[in-house]
Amino acid sequence: MTAPETIAELARLGVATVYEAGGRTGLIDHEWKQLVPGVSVAGPARIALCGAGDNRAVHEAVALLQPGEILVLTMEEAAPVALIGDLLVTQIRRAGAAGVLVDAAVRDAADLATMGLPISARWVRARGATKSIRGQVDVPVTVGGATINPGDIVILDADGATVVAASQAESVLAASLKREQNEATARQRYLEGTLSYDQHGFREEDKDA
Ligand SMILES: O=C([O-])CC(=O)C(=O)O
Numbered sequence: 001m002t003a004p005e006t007i008a009e010l011a012r013l014g015v016a017t018v019y020e021a022g023g024r025t026g027l028i029d030h031e032w033k034q035l036v037p038g039v040s041v042a043g044p045a046r047i048a049l050c051g052a053g054d055n056r057a058v059h060e061a062v063a064l065l066q067p068g069e070i071l072v073l074t075m076e077e078a079a080p081v082a083l084i085g086d087l088l089v090t091q092i093r094r095a096g097a098a099g100v101l102v103d104a105a106v107r108d109a110a111d112l113a114t115m116g117l118p119i120s121a122r123w124v125r126a127r128g129a130t131k132s133i134r135g136q137v138d139v140p141v142t143v144g145g146a147t148i149n150p151g152d153i154v155i156l157d158a159d160g161a162t163v164v165a166a167s168q169a170e171s172v173l174a175a176s177l178k179r180e181q182n183e184a185t186a187r188q189r190y191l192e193g194t195l196s197y198d199q200h201g202f203r204e205e206d207k208d209a
């Protein structure tokens, strides 16, 4: 199990820093809409792989949800079908989930915005899901080119989404903290007037070109 302090730090550092520090791995590479703009959150994945246009597996996964988890909802082929709305999110919040990644649509969007649970979704669309295909829960899935295993740490923020294998959480955190420190140094230099053009040696390179 990944330590809560590690998860909190990964959430604070955010998607771009963690993805870069992890060697540009794990990016869940789609455009994501944040139903609550600007929030940054992380947690171990609880996964539902739904049948086409169906959300029966979501109901099963919600019954298994533990506090602090990120619920990851996907289908074999992503489509703008609403897998969750305010009734499912009511249950997801009550279970104490940290957030939801929806590789499909959500609906009741105005309600979700006021409910405050961090949700990142591909689409907002009223189109309803059937509830007739069992699907699978607690299985590895691929979303936006990234493999997500149950328990891997998923991070959601205003930039998008990324995943860190549970076994690598500590080493990626260490690399992320180092990157944060390097960026703080660079930011200070830029505030003082240094240009990245010089800092990276590009001016020198271009001189002889
Ligand atoms: O019932 C559904 O399929 C999705 C929904 O709108 C809700 O959870 O409120």
Ligand SMILES: [Mg+2]
Pocket (backbone or CB within 6 Å): 085, 086, 087, 107, 108
């Ligand atoms: Mg609804």
